[in-house]
Amino acid sequence: MSKPRVAIFDFACCEGCQLQVVNLEEELLDVLSVVTPVEWREAMSEQSEEYDIAIIEGSITRPEDEERVKKIRERAKILIALGACATTGGVNKLKNNFGMDEVRTIVYGKDAAMPHLNTMPTKSVAEVVKVDYMVHGCPINNKEFTYIVRCLVMGKQPVIPNYPVCVECKMRGNVCRYEYGEICLGPVTRAGCNAPCPSAGFWCFGCRGYVDDPNVQAAREVMDKYGKTVEDLKSRLLLFGSKQEHTDE
Amino acid sequence: MSKTVDIHVHHITRVEGHGNIRLRAEDGKVLQCEWQVPEAPRFFEAMVLGRSYEDIQTIVSRICGICSVTHTFAAIKAIEDAMGITVSEQCDKLRMLLHYSEQMESHSLHVGYLVAPDLLGVKSVVPLVASHPEVVKKVIKLHRIGNQWMEAIGGRMTHPVTVKPGGFASLPTEKYLRELKATLTECIPDLKAVAEVVLSLAGKLPAFERPTEYVALVDSPRAYSFYHGGIGTTDSDEIVRPQEFERVANEYVSPQSTAKWCKWHRESYMVGALARFNLNAEQLLPLAAATAKMFGLKKGCCNPYMNNVAQVVELVQVIEHSLQLIDELLTAGIKPELAKSTPREGEGAGAVEAPRGILFHRYAFDKKGNCVKANCCIPTNQNHANIQKDFEALVPQFLGESQDDIRLKMEMLVRAYDPCISCSTHFLNVEFV
Numbered sequence: 001m002s003k004p005r006v007a008i009f010d011f012a013c014c015e016g017c018q019l020q021v022v023n024l025e026e027e028l029l030d031v032l033s034v035v036t037p038v039e040w041r042e043a044m045s046e047q048s049e050e051y052d053i054a055i056i057e058g059s060i061t062r063p064e065d066e067e068r069v070k071k072i073r074e075r076a077k078i079l080i081a082l083g084a085c086a087t088t089g090g091v092n093k094l095k096n097n098f099g100m101d102e103v104r105t106i107v108y109g110k111d112a113a114m115p116h117l118n119t120m121p122t123k124s125v126a127e128v129v130k131v132d133y134m135v136h137g138c139p140i141n142n143k144e145f146t147y148i149v150r151c152l153v154m155g156k157q158p159v160i161p162n163y164p165v166c167v168e169c170k171m172r173g174n175v176c177r178y179e180y181g182e183i184c185l186g187p188v189t190r191a192g193c194n195a196p197c198p199s200a201g202f203w204c205f206g207c208r209g210y211v212d213d214p215n216v217q218a219a220r221e222v223m224d225k226y227g228k229t230v231e232d233l234k235s236r237l238l239l240f241g242s243k244q245e246h247t248d249e
Numbered sequence: 250m251s252k253t254v255d256i257h258v259h260h261i262t263r264v265e266g267h268g269n270i271r272l273r274a275e276d277g278k279v280l281q282c283e284w285q286v287p288e289a290p291r292f293f294e295a296m297v298l299g300r301s302y303e304d305i306q307t308i309v310s311r312i313c314g315i316c317s318v319t320h321t322f323a324a325i326k327a328i329e330d331a332m333g334i335t336v337s338e339q340c341d342k343l344r345m346l347l348h349y350s351e352q353m354e355s356h357s358l359h360v361g362y363l364v365a366p367d368l369l370g371v372k373s374v375v376p377l378v379a380s381h382p383e384v385v386k387k388v389i390k391l392h393r394i395g396n397q398w399m400e401a402i403g404g405r406m407t408h409p410v411t412v413k414p415g416g417f418a419s420l421p422t423e424k425y426l427r428e429l430k431a432t433l434t435e436c437i438p439d440l441k442a443v444a445e446v447v448l449s450l451a452g453k454l455p456a457f458e459r460p461t462e463y464v465a466l467v468d469s470p471r472a473y474s475f476y477h478g479g480i481g482t483t484d485s486d487e488i489v490r491p492q493e494f495e496r497v498a499n500e501y502v503s504p505q506s507t508a509k510w511c512k513w514h515r516e517s518y519m520v521g522a523l524a525r526f527n528l529n530a531e532q533l534l535p536l537a538a539a540t541a542k543m544f545g546l547k548k549g550c551c552n553p554y555m556n557n558v559a560q561v562v563e564l565v566q567v568i569e570h571s572l573q574l575i576d577e578l579l580t581a582g583i584k585p586e587l588a589k590s591t592p593r594e595g596e597g598a599g600a601v602e603a604p605r606g607i608l609f610h611r612y613a614f615d616k617k618g619n620c621v622k623a624n625c626c627i628p629t630n631q632n633h634a635n636i637q638k639d640f641e642a643l644v645p646q647f648l649g650e651s652q653d654d655i656r657l658k659m660e661m662l663v664r665a666y667d668p669c670i671s672c673s674t675h676f677l678n679v680e681f682v
Binding site: 012013014015016017018019020022023025026029032037040041042043044045046047061090091092094095097098102103104106107111119138139196197199200201202205235236238239 | 260262263264265266290291292293294295296297298299300301304307308311312313314315317358362363366372373374375378386389392393396403404405406407408410411413417418419502587
């Protein structure tokens with residue numbers, strides 16, 4: 001197989017996940033030895049309409065962006081959603097807890113009625129087009145990114161963890177954040193990050209999204225055991241899980 | 250002979266976020282000359298409403314991947330201001346040390362990966378790997394050091410998690426600080442080598458000057474400031490408290506571009522490395538001062554392209570000051586102080602220098618500590634009008650050149666500001682022509 005042509009596109013996001021690709025440092029040179037980058041606006045001036053793999057970063061928040069991502073999907077053989085904004089909508093979905101007129105007024109005040117301020121409720125990429133692979137996280141774990149690229153180049157299916165962050169957190173020997181009286185989203189959040197946040201003394205805030213079948217009942221029991229309420233849990237779930245299945249359960 | 254110039258750069262490359270350049274000229278007359286921003290607005294000031302003061306920095310850090318540490322600190326300083334929370338000297342020094350890792354990572358990325366291709370006449374850093382392998386390896390090394398340093402103290406590479414209201418969630422060990430000291434000491438020769446390569450190419454930076462106002466944090470005579478102090482300007486001796494930042498930024502809607510712009514004493518001002526240098530050059534440490542001298546960079550410089558050079562000077566400054574901070578922390582010994590805070594009703598503001606310029610956040614909280622008001626004023630927004638005014642002065646000066654040369658100069662100008670357009674919580678979505 002000749003080297004696949006890869007294009008990276010960004011929508012509404014902080015571009016921190018592209019940064020994690022740059023942060024591969026020397027390893028990025030290895031990645032570039034197995035794929036040919038043909039478009040990557042943040043890093044290079046070349047542009048192309050011919051690519052095999054499209055990598056999409058960011059959420060879809062405007063009708064014109066919805067059209068653009070559909071065009072990209074038509075051209076790409078494989079489409080990868082890069083990072084939480086693309087995979088689940090990420091923090092951008094916090095906006096969906098408000099009315100669109102309301103958010104415009106909050107941010108732009110008297111200018112809110114200007115026509116070019118159009119925004120729609122945030123969508124993940126998968127809510128607009130078919131996504132073949134997801135690189136979860138905010139930001140992504142760049143080791144997982146290279147693993148997925150490696151699998152694709154070798155024609156293998158990547159295996160993404162479908163167990164909660166608690167598993168990885170325990171393996172690192174951390175004391176549970178609930179023992180500190182905190183609300184941690186480890187019990188329902190998809191692993192694969194190696195629990196960097198609890199390992200650094202901070203609760204998991206759920207940036208990788210839910211495991212496929214989160215044990216909601218067990219999460220309730222944890223809340224009861226530590227004297228917390230489901231409302232406490234929900235308040236933190238909203239950060240990366242607004243308007244998603246399970247958040248309201 | 251009639252000459253038509255028609256430049257439309259849609260989504261300029263090698264910058265963070267989306268921006269367009271539009272220039273039309275005929276027979277030496279400029280018909281349209283605009284810097285436009287079509288970035289999708291993200292509405293962060295609405296997104297934080299109702300959220301706990303403990304979750305604010307987790308959300309607003311996501312305004313920007315490349316200035317996530319700075320956004321975290323602007324939020325934390327504003328929250329602590331609102332709730333009357335004070336932190337220890339150790340916490341203060343560790344925060345500065347963490348903040349420097351971002352300056353190191355961002356400046357080396359900007360100068361090495363985004364600007365250098367223009368100076369060497371290529372379209373990206375990729376061909377430079379083959380043509381200039383030694384210097385590319387050094388840039389990668391500096392960038393990696395910045396990132397690993399951020400991860401070690403911030404808990405994560407990009408979007409730090411150890412920074413909480415009232416202090417740190419976990420602390421670096423003394424052993425780590427000794428290792429960091431060795432790493433930073435050892436990378437100074439690499440940094441000098443990179444600076445010499447930039448110096449050999451500095452002649453490629455266009456000779457263009459336009460006097461303007463420069464705005465940056467000032468903490469004189471204490472230090473060349475990135476983290477402490479008030480808001481200073483080259484147009485007056487006044488130092489404005491961060492709590493009054495709206496009086497500095499004066500955000501307004503321009504009838505010409507409809508993107509929110511800022512102005513203070515004149516029609517535009519500039520923030521970033523050159524602004525910090527123009528306000529704080531006397532406080533540079535010896536190696537950084539020597540680097541500025543090597544480039545002939547002097548206080549009062551008003552060539553915006555020299556912002557790239559000021560970033561190289563700051564890379565040296567950041568390492569020198571970090572080595573001092575590490576020595577002070579090691580002499581005092583790391584004490585096991587972790588973050589503590591209790592919410593209270595109040596409003597506060599924070600000002601911190603992002604790699605690309607001064608950043609302001611303001612929040613108000615109810616008595617449970619839930620956010621009821623937010624406002625973020627972003628460096629690139631503050632530079633917006635200045636980029637436009639530079640375009641208006643630059644284009645007539647170089648209109649005799651070929652269209653490709655004019656376009657390159659305009660693109661290089663935008664890149665020199667190291668814009669971070671994703672940060673643009675205020676940017677309007679503009680559809681042009």
